[in-house]
Amino acid sequence: MRADRKNKDPQMAKMLAAHGKWLGKHVLQQTAGLGRATSVCGLHTSPVFCRTLDVKGDDYQYIHKSKVPSMHFQKSLLRLPIPELDKTCDRYLRSQKAILSDEEYQRTEQAVAQFRSGPGPALQYQLKNQDKANKHTSYISGPWFDMYLSDRAPLVLNYNPFLALSPEERPGYADPLIRATNTLVASLRIMRTLRDNVLEPVVYHLNPAKSDTPLFRKVTGWTPSAISAYAAYAFKAFPLDMSQFGNLFNSTRIPEIGKDRLRCDPKARHMLITKNGHFYIFDVFDRDGNILSPEHVYACVSYIYNDPTPPPQHSIAIFSTENRDTWAKCRAELVEAGNEGVLNALDTAAFNIVFDKEEVGMDPYKMYHTFLHGDGDNRWFDKSFSLIFTADGQLALNFEHAWGDGVAVMSYFNEMTKELANRPHIHPDTKPASIDASQYVKRLEFTLTPSLEAAIDKARQHYEANTSALHVNVLDSSIFGKNFCKKHKISPDAVMQLGFQAAYYLQNGHVAATYESCSTAAFKHGRTETVRPATLETTAFVKAIAQAQPPSDSELKKMLMECSKVHGNLTKEAAMGQGFDRHLFGLRKLAEAQGSPLPELFTDPSYAKINHIIISTSTLPSAAIMFGGFAPVVRDGFGVGYQIKDDSLGIVLSSYPPPRDGAGFLECAEKAYKLIHDVLSTS
Numbered sequence: 174m175r176a177d178r179k180n181k182d183p184q185m186a187k188m189l190a191a192h193g194k195w196l197g198k199h200v201l202q203q204t205a206g207l208g209r210a211t212s213v214c215g216l217h218t219s220p221v222f223c224r225t226l227d228v229k230g231d232d233y234q235y236i237h238k239s240k241v242p243s244m245h246f247q248k249s250l251l252r253l254p255i256p257e258l259d260k261t262c263d264r265y266l267r268s269q270k271a272i273l274s275d276e277e278y279q280r281t282e283q284a285v286a287q288f289r290s291g292p293g294p295a296l297q298y299q300l301k302n303q304d305k306a307n308k309h310t311s312y313i314s315g316p317w318f319d320m321y322l323s324d325r326a327p328l329v330l331n332y333n334p335f336l337a338l339s340p341e342e343r344p345g346y347a348d349p350l351i352r353a354t355n356t357l358v359a360s361l362r363i364m365r366t367l368r369d370n371v372l373e374p375v376v377y378h379l380n381p382a383k384s385d386t387p388l389f390r391k392v393t394g395w396t397p398s399a400i401s402a403y404a405a406y407a408f409k410a411f412p413l414d415m416s417q418f419g420n421l422f423n424s425t426r427i428p429e430i431g432k433d434r435l436r437c438d439p440k441a442r443h444m445l446i447t448k449n450g451h452f453y454i455f456d457v458f459d460r461d462g463n464i465l466s467p468e469h470v471y472a473c474v475s476y477i478y479n480d481p482t483p484p485p486q487h488s489i490a491i492f493s494t495e496n497r498d499t500w501a502k503c504r505a506e507l508v509e510a511g512n513e514g515v516l517n518a519l520d521t522a523a524f525n526i527v528f529d530k531e532e533v534g535m536d537p538y539k540m541y542h543t544f545l546h547g548d549g550d551n552r553w554f555d556k557s558f559s560l561i562f563t564a565d566g567q568l569a570l571n572f573e574h575a576w577g578d579g580v581a582v583m584s585y586f587n588e589m590t591k592e593l594a595n596r597p598h599i600h601p602d603t604k605p606a607s608i609d610a611s612q613y614v615k616r617l618e619f620t621l622t623p624s625l626e627a628a629i630d631k632a633r634q635h636y637e638a639n640t641s642a643l644h645v646n647v648l649d650s651s652i653f654g655k656n657f658c659k660k661h662k663i664s665p666d667a668v669m670q671l672g673f674q675a676a677y678y679l680q681n682g683h684v685a686a687t688y689e690s691c692s693t694a695a696f697k698h699g700r701t702e703t704v705r706p707a708t709l710e711t712t713a714f715v716k717a718i719a720q721a722q723p724p725s726d727s728e729l730k731k732m733l734m735e736c737s738k739v740h741g742n743l744t745k746e747a748a749m750g751q752g753f754d755r756h757l758f759g760l761r762k763l764a765e766a767q768g769s770p771l772p773e774l775f776t777d778p779s780y781a782k783i784n785h786i787i788i789s790t791s792t793l794p795s796a797a798i799m800f801g802g803f804a805p806v807v808r809d810g811f812g813v814g815y816q817i818k819d820d821s822l823g824i825v826l827s828s829y830p831p832p833r834d835g836a837g838f839l840e841c842a843e844k845a846y847k848l849i850h851d852v853l854s855t856s
Contacts, residue, residue, distance in 0.1 A: 228466040235366045236359075236592060239373040241394040246374055246412035249402035253311035253696035254750045255304060255759075258297045262289055264746075264753040268705045271712045272684050273779055281779040288774040296760045296772075303763070311698040313755045316762045321575035322426070322433040325497045328554045328573060330639060334803035335544040335561075336582075336793070337569040338590060340535070345601030347566035350478045353526055354471045354599045356560055356568065357444065359592035361457055361464045363585060364422045364523060368439060368462075372418075375584050377411040377695070384408040413694040417577030421585060424557040425520045426573050428501040435576055438521040445522035446477045447559075449530075450488035450550040452617040453477045454518050455610075467598035468606035469613075476610035478528060487629045488550040489619055494636045503628050510625065515617040525559040527552060532565040541645045541802050541825065544569035549636040558582070569801075578701055580694045583795060590797040643804055646826045646835035652846045654820040661853045663733060665817045666792065667740035668849060670706035671714065671733070673788055673813060675845035676838050678715040685787035688806075691747035693755075702747040703754035706790070710736045718848060729852045786810060792817075800825050809833060822846065 226233055262285050269281050304312040321332070341347040346355070366372040378385045389408050396404040402412050424437040442458040455473045457465055464470075489507065492500050507516060529547055533539040544561055546552075553559065558572035572582055621629075658665040670689060677685055687707045693699030714732045717724050724732075746752055761775050774780060789806045790813040802814040802825045812827035824842065828835040 229463050234362065234464055235369070235371060236362045236588060237366065237373060238371040240390045241374055243367060243370045243372045243374055243418070244415060245394070245398055246376075246402045246405065247415060247697070248398045249400050250412060250414055250697040251402070251695070252304075252308065253313060253693060253699050255297075255301055255312055256751050256753070256756045258293055259289065260751070261753045261756045262293070265757065267709065268707070268753070269779055269783055271705075271707045271709050272686055272783065277779050277782075281777055284773040284777040284779075288772050292764070292772045293760070293774075296763050299763055300759055309697075311696060311700075312759050313700055314698040316759055317700050317755075318435075318575065319432070319762075320758075322435070323431070327494055327496055327635075327639070328426075329494045329546050329549070329636070330643065330804035331806070332574045333545075333554055333571055334574070334791070334801060335569045335571040336586060336801040337540055337544055337567070337799045339797055339799045341566060341568075341593075346597060348601070349528065349562040349564060349566045350475060351597075351599050351601060351603075352566050352568060353478070353528070353560070353562050354467070354474045355593055355597045356589065357457070357474065357526060358464070358467050358470055358598045359589050359596075360524070360560075360585075361470075362592065363588050365458075365462070365464055367418060367421070375413045375415055375580060375694075376405060377413060379409040379411070384410040411695050413580050413692075414697055414699050415581070416698055417581040418584075420557055420576035421581050422523050422557070423521055424576060426555045426575055427520065428497050428504055428555070430498055430501045433497055433501075433575070436520055441521040441523070443518065443522055444526070445519060445524070445553070445556070446474065446526045446528065447490065447551055447553055448477055448480065448528040449482065450484040450490055450548075451480075451482060452490075452515075452519060452553070453480075453614055454522060454617065455614045457523065466606065468603065469608065471599050471603060472605035472608050472610045473614050474526075475605050476614050480616070482616070484550065487621055487626045489621075489625075489629065490552055491549045491629055491632045491636060493552065493554040494546075494549045495632045496635075499628075499632075503625060503632075506622065506625055506628075507619070510620045510622050512619050515619060518615075518617060519553060519556075522556070525553050525556040527559050527561040529561055529563050531563050533563050533567050534565060537647045537800065537825065538645050540567060540569070540800075541827075542640070542643075544571060545802055545804065545827075546636075546640045546643075549633065549640070578694070579690075579692055579794075587795055587797060590795075642829050644828055644830050644835055645802070646828070646839050648824040648826070648839045648843060649821070650823070650843060650846065651821045652843070653850050654818050654822060656819050657850070657853075658817075663853065664737045664741055666744070667737040668733075668846075669792075669815055669817055669822065670740060670790065671711055671736050672842050672845045672849065673790060674707055674711040675715045675718060675848075676842035677788060677811075678712075679719060679841040679844065680834070680837055684712050684715070686783045686785060687788040687790065688786040689790045689792075691744060691752075693748065693750050695748065696750060699750065700755075702750060702752040704740075704743050704747045704752070705754075706740060706743075707788075708736070708739050708743070710739045718845070726852045726855050733849065733852060788813060790815065802827060805829065805833075811835065811838060 231238060266282060266285055270278055273281060300312060341352055346352060389410060393401050393404045405412050420435060420437050423439050423441045424435065427434050427436050442456045443454045444457045446453045457470060459465060492503050529543060529551065531543050533543055543563060555573060557576055558570055561569050561571060570586060655665045658668055673687065674684065684707050687705065689704040689706050690701045691704050693702050714736055717729065717732060764771050764775065786806050787810045789810060793801050793814060793816045800814065800823065803812045804827050805812040808829050809832045811833060814825045816823045824839060826835045826839055
């Protein structure tokens, strides 16, 4: 079947649309079920590991060897659809109506009408033609990469988020040296499995009992790659795009004037560790591409961890926190000063492990600040990802966002946590290999000019001013959880989002532009689409509960159920590539490239208003995640990381006071959730 006709299969489109909601909301959760690694000794309840391990054998070198190659489904994935122009305009207007005044909405309605009858159809025609000429990708992929890489804002607080792992509870294994070595070995096994194309493809199984089976793997593995995704669809299983996995390891973002670039060197064999503002590298693969023994890795990590070298007065690490043009100029000066080789070592390393001197315990505030930004002299935010270990053994992943989204990160995250739970290779009584680690580890030395030293000092001042302004507030409540929502047949995610709407309205007296990310990874080179949780229905509800005499509980329950229904439909549309945000973004980029005046729709103040995201939200989909976070995307906004568990809910909220009061927002959110609980319970 030709690739350009795949989206025209009515039966397939109907099936995908029917399951769009699940694809959208569980596209990250499903990765937890992948991987078939088995431990030589089973779960390690004993600290003694079976030493029959052959370090060059498959059992150590791979987490598994999938019968279906990692990239088997890529060629046959459905292409991301371009929505109909009229539907995009209608969706845009409906979303705008929820946040605009009557006067603003009338002006926006006129701008949209002018776009429909004027430049819109021509731009739509051009976008479709461009898409047809680039069938290997999606219409959003290129512009989206450009958007990330062209932004000159620092990565810290503006882009890089973090995910904190649940604490290690086995005695002795929380020691940062042991935990870091085990995490590194597990990561290298995942990396080798991916490199050799035997990492199991990421597939969302609608009914795992029927499709997550040997028969599914046999049938899809035998099916030619050009049509293999269709064989998966016949099982009601949905392969997800894995094009981003190539930048997961040995990858970095290189600062350049005007627009950065991504660099990846899959042949590199070394690892990067950051400690006390110093960078260390050592090989983790031998010349044949085999992972070195756990004891060898342990010896090298131990050498670095115990290195007493004091912090440098000027660490170039702080440069990765700067404005990207500023950093690009400093990098050029570093190269001119003779540092090209050491920068190359940083760029091509597998990934970065950070040993942080902070002890955070179970304090969410300390964790948040340590894992989101921390000591700018002891980070390298340009790497695809960093694993940060505190002095008391807590662990989080901080990742750069231009190269990819949640599917690749969460797939790695879930495989890694599974490996750590089932198969630690280093134990409290393990002895490092009897090697002279100083012969294997290299501490990178940099030649700095006076102007570079001055630039480091200035960058540190900027960093401290920016990070000290960020405040964090936490809500951990047992008001209700998923079980309560399911009992009352209402969407848990819709209820959480409604709480944010109510909190903001109760605190500020109006509705604000809100963002929730939804993956479009069911399509080739899909990235994300925006769900707009501020709707006409949520606005009606929050205004109703703010009245002196609110409606009856039965009336409020009807409104709640309608909010949930609309939110579910929006999520389904987004997962199927039928939101309006990415479509309008693509049309605007085309218009900008033509050099003529932009259509009024894009110059209308309301377009800027809906894209000035006050409430930026993201859920945390894995049980292995303790919590995560990110800074607000605008100075007068909130960054909302949230989880809803079986019988509880949690919110980690970031803000910049003034103008925002995070504590007040969460107080209002708690009131809203209590009201929602009471309405559902009593009606």
